[in-house]
Amino acid sequence: MKQFLAFVRKEFYHVLRDRRTLLILFGMPIAQILIFGFALTNEVKDSEILVVDYARDDASQALLTRIGASRYFDIRQAALSHKEILGTFQKGKIKAVVVFPANFNADLLHTNKAQVQIVTDASDVNTANMITNYLSSIILDYQNQLNENLQMPYRITPEVRMLYNPQLKGAHGFVPGVMALVLLLVSVMMTAISIVREKETGTMEILLVSPFKPVLVIFAKAFPYLALSLVNVTAILLLSVFVLDLPVKGSVGLLFAESTLFIITCLALGIFISIKTDSQQIAMLISLMGMLLPTMMFSGFLFPIENVPVPLQIISNIVPSKWFYIIVKSIMIKGLGLSALWKETLILLGMTVFLLLVSLKSFKIRLQ
Amino acid sequence: MRTLRFLLRKEFRQIFRDKSIVAMIFFMPMVQLILMPLAADYEVRNINLSVVDRDKSPYSQKLISKIVASGYFRLTGYNASFREAFGLIESDEADLILEIPSDFERNLIREDHEKLFVAVNAINGTKASLGGSYLGSIIGDFNADIRMQLVTPPRFSQFPMIDVVASNWFNPVLNYKVFIVPGILAILVTMVGGFLSALNIVKEKEIGTIEQINVTPIKKHIFILGKLIPFWVLANIVFTIGLLVARFVYGIVPVGSLLTLYAFISVYLLAVLGFGLLVSTFCDTQQQAMFIMFFFMMLFILLGGLFTSIDSMPEWAKAITRINPVRYMIEVMRMVILKGSSFKDVLPHVGIVSLMAAILNSWAILNYKKTN
Numbered sequence: 001m002k003q004f005l006a007f008v009r010k011e012f013y014h015v016l017r018d019r020r021t022l023l024i025l026f027g028m029p030i031a032q033i034l035i036f037g038f039a040l041t042n043e044v045k046d047s048e049i050l051v052v053d054y055a056r057d058d059a060s061q062a063l064l065t066r067i068g069a070s071r072y073f074d075i076r077q078a079a080l081s082h083k084e085i086l087g088t089f090q091k092g093k094i095k096a097v098v099v100f101p102a103n104f105n106a107d108l109l110h111t112n113k114a115q116v117q118i119v120t121d122a123s124d125v126n127t128a129n130m131i132t133n134y135l136s137s138i139i140l141d142y143q144n145q146l147n148e149n150l151q152m153p154y155r156i157t158p159e160v161r162m163l164y165n166p167q168l169k170g171a172h173g174f175v176p177g178v179m180a181l182v183l184l185l186v187s188v189m190m191t192a193i194s195i196v197r198e199k200e201t202g203t204m205e206i207l208l209v210s211p212f213k214p215v216l217v218i219f220a221k222a223f224p225y226l227a228l229s230l231v232n233v234t235a236i237l238l239l240s241v242f243v244l245d246l247p248v249k250g251s252v253g254l255l256f257a258e259s260t261l262f263i264i265t266c267l268a269l270g271i272f273i274s275i276k277t278d279s280q281q282i283a284m285l286i287s288l289m290g291m292l293l294p295t296m297m298f299s300g301f302l303f304p305i306e307n308v309p310v311p312l313q314i315i316s317n318i319v320p321s322k323w324f325y326i327i328v329k330s331i332m333i334k335g336l337g338l339s340a341l342w343k344e345t346l347i348l349l350g351m352t353v354f355l356l357l358v359s360l361k362s363f364k365i366r367l368q
Numbered sequence: 369m370r371t372l373r374f375l376l377r378k379e380f381r382q383i384f385r386d387k388s389i390v391a392m393i394f395f396m397p398m399v400q401l402i403l404m405p406l407a408a409d410y411e412v413r414n415i416n417l418s419v420v421d422r423d424k425s426p427y428s429q430k431l432i433s434k435i436v437a438s439g440y441f442r443l444t445g446y447n448a449s450f451r452e453a454f455g456l457i458e459s460d461e462a463d464l465i466l467e468i469p470s471d472f473e474r475n476l477i478r479e480d481h482e483k484l485f486v487a488v489n490a491i492n493g494t495k496a497s498l499g500g501s502y503l504g505s506i507i508g509d510f511n512a513d514i515r516m517q518l519v520t521p522p523r524f525s526q527f528p529m530i531d532v533v534a535s536n537w538f539n540p541v542l543n544y545k546v547f548i549v550p551g552i553l554a555i556l557v558t559m560v561g562g563f564l565s566a567l568n569i570v571k572e573k574e575i576g577t578i579e580q581i582n583v584t585p586i587k588k589h590i591f592i593l594g595k596l597i598p599f600w601v602l603a604n605i606v607f608t609i610g611l612l613v614a615r616f617v618y619g620i621v622p623v624g625s626l627l628t629l630y631a632f633i634s635v636y637l638l639a640v641l642g643f644g645l646l647v648s649t650f651c652d653t654q655q656q657a658m659f660i661m662f663f664f665m666m667l668f669i670l671l672g673g674l675f676t677s678i679d680s681m682p683e684w685a686k687a688i689t690r691i692n693p694v695r696y697m698i699e700v701m702r703m704v705i706l707k708g709s710s711f712k713d714v715l716p717h718v719g720i721v722s723l724m725a726a727i728l729n730s731w732a733i734l735n736y737k738k739t740n
Contacts, residue, residue, distance in 0.1 A: 020651065032670075041676060046680065048679070114529075117535070154477075159485050161487045162500075285389075297407040329491065
């Protein structure tokens, strides 16, 4: 035991001495939370749109004022022909063009029917969709205002309630995601790389010939990362509570217990990778491509998982982060307890035990 | 010049000696380019709906079948009480609850108006707002149907109607993959180039071979050039393979000229590789270099406009995107590949990226010291 502690202390010195990496480790979650919380929205704001107004009458002016007043659009007036629209799109700034045909107002007043054309740059699908929706609803509002004195009979009004997230903030989905990502990074990558590094520089040899048990060498190496990860979890939770106003609804203790479980899963993965590889670059590439990307793709925090093709959905079940993401989301936002999460917890536990066993089995004391 | 030739020979040999690295460089990006777009699909469909029907009238039946027939919703629950339906939301089996109050039909006919209750799981904001608005418009349609039945409509429209005609250029069927594939390719090329160049010099430092180079009369800029060129060639090959994958797997054929694309890529790679080399001159261990690179890559990608539009970012984030090379790469890829923008259209991008390349590489050369 005393030996083990001495070893752990050595590893701690190793980690704490490397100031740059430490800075990144703690800077990463902070930067991510800030960017996700304040910079990324799925809304479309301030899109530059061109208006081609052949009508120049009261109705087109009234609509233009409304479009200009909304925070979604920056209007650029232009007197160009249909042919020039293509060139404008190719310059890449303008997202949509609104065309009012001549006699817009007259058509509206005399035949009760008028047309507005919207041309979108649909190379950016979502933006094009949203712009069309926003513009349509502004136009519809205007039309309803013209019809205000006419009350429709037999009205059905849906009353919509937004559960868990009344203001539709983006933060709710990604805080658990950031947690999964950061833990994965610290635990899998750092562990794998630091163990492989000992192999690469030849110091592993020295450790293995010492009277100390080789398995304990590995555990001692993983230990500081467990501590670091827990500090990171705390930092992320504090940020999300005090900066993003996203409180933890469920039990904080349970959240920490589950996080610890997930960290151990990741450490086991890191150890497994380090046993299988001999160079830091390979260890890094495997962790990056094999862990990080699946996490981003399959945990459901960046992309809606139900849209992923079925074969990939089945594969996504072996990605530990997917289960951890569900657990964190349920505890933090829905306030559920262990009784609702025992299945996910058992799956994570099973994965951890399996990885540890496989690592122990394939661990060789002889290097070459 | 001769020195450079020898250096290049050494670098290429070193790269190709390690078979697993070479496999990673070419194989990994391709796998990702094939898989990622499958996952990166933001279209909202298959919204799971649970219905609490307290009315059980012909009207409520009609409404439910209309919702299911729309194709956006899957009926996953038909519950007796709201509490029961809420359980489905908790276990993620339902995204929306529609509650039809008792006597819905009777009240609608007698009192001329009636309410419906919708509850949305709003953790995923996009899905919630789109799902809510789909449901709203289906209810609106249903409402119009009922009105038609009960009131005989006049022959001509009595109300002024504005008809909105929308046309989507460059991607008429609104295929999301067309939008995402060029962006992902941009990121993969950036990652391959950035990580390899960042780790390379550090590796020489770590295993001690840098000393042997430092005692030779090789000039600093020649040394950096010798490091830069091999990765520049590799990244170009990765990019080319990526274009082929985009073409044969996703059927995306560049509308603009390939020459414009490669002209931009050539300059852009110099900037990315320069950044990688700069990072590696600052670090002592591969672990450090990797993490610092990773941190910046993450910032570049998140603030590069891959998934969310740059226009909607707040001013401080927009300012950061101006010094983000990845942003320019993603923009150029989309402009040239999807819209057929010409070299003149992307000239500002080329200019900015060239400037970045010049600054980053000079800085890397200055910062690389032969003595400790």
